[in-house]
Amino acid sequence: MTATEKIVGNTANFVDERLGAAKWVKKSLNKVFPDHWTFMFGEVCMYSFVILLLSGTFLTFWFDPSQKEVVYNGAYEPLQGLKMSAAYASTLNISFEIRGGLLMRQIHHWAANIFMAAIVAHLLRVFFTGAFRKPREFNWILGILLLTLGLVEGLLGYSLPDDLLSGTGLRITSAIIQAIPVVGTYVSFFLFGGEFPGTDFIPRIFTLHILIIPGIFLAVITIHVMLVWYQKHTQFPGVGRTEKNVVGHPILPVYMAKAGGFFFVVFGITAFISAVASINPIWLYGPYTPGQISAGSQPDWYMGWLDGLVRMAPPLETHAFGHTISWNILIPAVIIPGIIFTGMALYPFIESWITGDKREHHLLDRPRNVPNRTALGVMSITFVMVALINGGNDIIATNFDLSINQIMWFSRIGIFILPPLAFIITKRLCLSLQRADRELLLHGAETGRLLRLPHGEFVEVHAPISPEKAYQLQSHEQLVPLEIADVDARGVRRPGALKNKLKRRLSKAHAVSIPKVTEQELKEIENH
Amino acid sequence: MSNELTPIDNSALPQHSPRATDVNPASEKRAEQQVAILFGLSAVGSLLLIYSYIFVKDNVFIFIPIMGNQNAQQLGIGIGMAMSLFFIGIAAIHWAKTLMPDKEIVNHRHEFRSSDEDRAELVQTVKEGVAGVQLGRRKLIKRSLGVAAGLFALPPVLLLRDLGPLPGKKLETTNWKAGTRLLTDPGNRPILASDLEVGAVVQVLPAVADMEHRPLSDIAKDPVLLIRLRPEEFQLDAQRLAMTHEGIIAFSKICSHMGCAVALYEQTTKHLLCPCHQSTFDVTRAAKVIFGPAARPLPQLDITVDAEGYLVARAPFNEAVGPSFWERNSQ
């Protein structure tokens, strides 16, 4: 026994005699993680969260969360002598006088963007492959919660430096809160400690940004990952992979080395981007004052789509009985996001209601094999993209020589027309991909080589595909619509006729698909 | 299902094919060296960071193509850190991929649903536990518990009461009163009507006691834009026209949509534009909304001149400035 082995052995013995952990750890180290490049998005989320914790903690050492008025006399000459909040002055200080401070600010901000992008990519992967199905609905809902928290956390962080841009964002936030009927004004006064902007808000959101929300994040992420651990990861279908097993590399050593290495890679790339690409140069915007604004005011992209919806809203207000209801704010900033996020959270249950499928699923869908779901996803992406484009309408207008008017009308009409169009096109596309799969299975791969038959006809030579590939192409289930009769076995009308009708129609739309190749068809081809 | 077909055996994993590093000692050696080089690059990065932090002055700039002039210290620290992290990661992954065992293994899944016996036992245990509490029998405890639980929830809410004052009429009032002088912002100078040429735009604030320390919440409501047109350019009704002075018209600068500063004035069209969501207001028609999501015109301030000829407000705003809120009377 070497000396190291002895030390390790003794330590392990010490721990195990007190916790009895050996059994559990042994089992865990043999845990298998399947491999696929799309499974990395979730990892990127986790790693960028850690990067945010580290860089954010660094910033707290110098950041002064206070709206006390100070006169700036720091290193950045153009702003010397100006009155500003201590928060803004300390952010200038971090940027210009703390070595590596600017880098850390940029790492923090870039990591926030990467974090949100990874959450969205992860969510789309889970959606399009059906990984949210039973038994993973809890984790889907936790994911939506993390996405929402991320939006809020990012908005609050963006507001902390108290520059002209972030103040403008807060002004808009306060207007949204004020627009909520009955309680809005009160909520706004309680949050801001009086009228906007007051002097309490930055210290308050600081506590939220660095303590409360990261704390909730940490708890939710922990549960999320523990559930993945306990329920085991899903896997793509393939030879040797079934609903009853999971195939991949064990935690120790390969997965550990790869995942650990990947953390450093993500951190390294974030640091590189932050070293060469400036983000949020707050010294160019100046300190916040509500009487001024910088042209081209923009939120971060993950808020941009909401801003775009607000921009395209029609100028509608209801004035009655001495009260005002701002539909132009409530619809785009409260009602639509509310519907979207609730709909997303409930989607697993909606789909299982439509398909009547209550089984556990551990094998992932190829998106083409569930055309309706895939089309719904692309439709939602299109909706958000149109909104996002409109959120940048001023920037697009100046860069592409268009008028804001043109872009606004494009968006106002496009937001109604393009998403349904995307739905129809995607559904057709999925079906033709299914058809192509079917062809491939029946006739093999096209080789591009032509063969001249004795009687002069040309045919293309088809090469047979590998058994693994063939298996992959036919391992999915054929979708079938639910059969719901309006009358029961004794011919009596069942209650809920309207609900049944809706369910039948949705189920039929969901089950549209190309018939799978049958054994008989294959045989016929072979005998040919 | 009838059309399921199982042309190949799905019980075994596909054949595991060995990597070059598994069979060829030369490529194994090479992979080992590559990993070492990658770790070495990481060390170089750390050294670059340390060097830049300690020895590079923060006023040194170096020119880098495409990026332009860059602060050498920031760049050195950043690139050093990026290398130091990135290459550790790449080294570990390369090591795992080429040299660690790459055989896939299989774990088995079990259904999550507990067995019926376990479920029944759980129900039994819970039932017994609940029965032990005896809430059904102890009416007095049940009621007092209800009272305590109900009241117990109130203090935490009450304790938050001092987060802010009640709104009262604050959103409907500004510092503009009858006779308040219009002062330039910045500068705090009073303005003669003759100071403004046709086509001019000036931002003004009300004269108040302490002009050096205006609270930001005042600056969020008080700013006003003065614009001078030729009187015949206005298309106003008599009442609105009477609120102007010699072609000078005054509007709240705070957007009626969500409260941004309406900062852009277009001379040729006489439009005011809010950069936040592009609401556009026509100055000649009392700031009527002609584009964008704002639903109300900008409030107009009634102005005149005082005995010394300086511009003053004739009356406070007759409606709340800024974004809408539930209690706002917008008729």
Ligand code: HEM
């Ligand atoms: C988990 C998600 C988080 C997100 C999405 C996020 C996002 C942001 C953003 C966008 C900024 C503005 C950065 C700028 O350009 O200046 C910011 C600032 C800041 N954040 Fe975070 N953050 C997160 C977590 C944290 C944590 C955990 C801490 C501290 C423990 C922290 C501390 C700070 C501080 C002190 C600032 C203001 C200083 C400055 O801007 O220079 N953040 N955050």
Ligand code: FES
């Ligand atoms: S705040 Fe002016 S248009 Fe929205």
